[in-house]
Amino acid sequence: DIQMTQSPSSLSASVGDRVTITCRASQGISNYLAWFQQKPGKAPKSLIYAASSLQSGVPSKFSGSGSGTDFTLTISSLQPEDSATYYCQQYNSYPWTFGQGTKVEIK
Amino acid sequence: QVQLVESGGGVVQPGRSLRLSCAASGFTFSSYGLHWVRQAPGKGLEWVSVISYDGSNTYYADSVKGRFTISRDNSKNTLYLQMNSLRAEDTAVYYCAKGSLAAVAGTADYWGQGTLVTVSS
Numbered sequence: 001d002i003q004m005t006q007s008p009s010s011l012s013a014s015v016g017d018r019v020t021i022t023c024r025a026s027q028g029i030s031n032y033l034a035w036f037q038q039k040p041g042k043a044p045k046s047l048i049y050a051a052s053s054l055q056s057g058v059p060s061k062f063s064g065s066g067s068g069t070d071f072t073l074t075i076s077s078l079q080p081e082d083s084a085t086y087y088c089q090q091y092n093s094y095p096w097t098f099g100q101g102t103k104v105e106i107k
Numbered sequence: 108q109v110q111l112v113e114s115g116g117g118v119v120q121p122g123r124s125l126r127l128s129c130a131a132s133g134f135t136f137s138s139y140g141l142h143w144v145r146q147a148p149g150k151g152l153e154w155v156s157v158i159s160y161d162g163s164n165t166y167y168a169d170s171v172k173g174r175f176t177i178s179r180d181n182s183k184n185t186l187y188l189q190m191n192s193l194r195a196e197d198t199a200v201y202y203c204a205k206g207s208l209a210a211v212a213g214t215a216d217y218w219g220q221g222t223l224v225t226v227s228s
Contacts, residue, residue, distance in 0.1 A: 038152075048217070055216060089214065094166045
């Protein structure tokens with residue numbers, strides 16, 4: 001199975017800050033990488049697919065990059081509504097695997 | 108708009124069975140693969156199973172292989188997960204998710220709200 005490792009596990013940042021989350025795959029996955037946002041008690045929401053393509057309706061403050069084994073999710077200007085846990089997920093091969101999550105809090 | 112509504116969760120004793128359903132609307136159900144993903148209390152996301160648009164292709168996580176069966180009824184726009192020989196470690200919120208493609212490739216673009224399964228004596 002492909003292991004997905006996210007860093008950091010949690011972070012605290014101020015409103016307006018630029019936030020970057022990193023995801024590393026244990027083997028190359030091309031660009032078969034997605035990012036999801038999950039708020040407490042809610043279902044995950046798709047943000048990005050194919051490493052850098054924004055899902056319909058997702059604000060442009062979210063962006064993704066990377067290919068192969070190293071990927072990043074960036075929030076350009078953090079807002080209170082962005083407080084959530086973010087997961088990366090590889091869909092290069094089954095079983096799908098997710099990162100352990102990064103909890104983003106607002107200072 | 109896309110809607111996925113799971114049902115069938117509850118409290119069940121170890122070793123017993125449960126069937127989850129996911130009713131879909133807002134898209135052409137028979138054209139997309141569908142997934143089950145679960146989340147144990149306070150834990151991360153774990154993929155469970157996928158079925159292709161026509162049911163001809165399925166995959167399972169090793170943790171559920173041989174115990175769970177995914178199926179779909181395209182005439183009813185409904186996805187199912189038959190769970191047998193349940194264990195305490197199957198306790199989780201189970202989400203159904205719409206695949207982005209017809210086959211089993213692609214990621215998930217929409218998720219249901221989830222249904223809680225608790226396996227306990």
